[in-house]
Amino acid sequence: xxxxxxxxxxxxxxxxxxxxxxxxxxxxxxPGISAFPKSDSNLFDWAGTIEGPTxxxxxxxxxxxxxxxxxxxxxAAPTIKFDTPCYHPNVxxxxxxxxxxxxxxxxxxxxxxxxxxLSLQSLLGEPNNASPLNTDAAxxxxxxxxxxERLMKNYRPLNDDKPPAGKKx
Numbered sequence: 199x200x201x202x203x204x205x206x207x208x209x210x211x212x213x214x215x216x217x218x219x220x221x222x223x224x225x226x227x228x229p230g231i232s233a234f235p236k237s238d239s240n241l242f243d244w245a246g247t248i249e250g251p252t253x254x255x256x257x258x259x260x261x262x263x264x265x266x267x268x269x270x271x272x273x274a275a276p277t278i279k280f281d282t283p284c285y286h287p288n289v290x291x292x293x294x295x296x297x298x299x300x301x302x303x304x305x306x307x308x309x310x311x312x313x314x315x316l317s318l319q320s321l322l323g324e325p326n327n328a329s330p331l332n333t334d335a336a337x338x339x340x341x342x343x344x345x346x347e348r349l350m351k352n353y354r355p356l357n358d359d360k361p362p363a364g365k366k367x
Contacts, residue, residue, distance in 0.1 A: 254323030
């Protein structure tokens with residue numbers, strides 16, 4: 199259990215770490231990823247964007263995400279979920295929850311927002327079908343044409359505020 203002094207100092211060190219990570223992301227040349235605080239008043243609640251990697255079924259698509267940092271970050275993983283519907287074996291289509299080991303039991307304080315977003319971007323093209331949250335997507339992955347149809351049926355472009363239900367393929 200943390201002492202009161204350490205607990206009182208923790209928010210400042212987390213704020214400093216998040217500020218540094220934000221600056222690193224802004225200066226980064228990593229293509230297809232971005233993240234920033236949703237408001238100037240709360241450094242613990244971010245919006246992120248991931249573009250589908252070139253050469254994958256997700257190429258040309260962009261996904262918005264919510265990133266919430268715990269008060270003991272980086273010693274505990276952030277909570278990240280897809281806000282844009284994402285048909286993927288490792289993403290729960292209904293909730294946006296993500297099954298990725300580095301966001302659960304393999305988390306390390308050496309990870310940053312940038313490394314996590316790059317891992318998620320990579321996951322889009324290389325799912326872990328052995329640990330699916332969406333079994334339909336995992337079962338369809340080996341049939342690219344059918345997979346792409348289901349992906350596009352559920353996808354909603356970032357500038358589209360309408361729900362995906364009635365969207366034509």
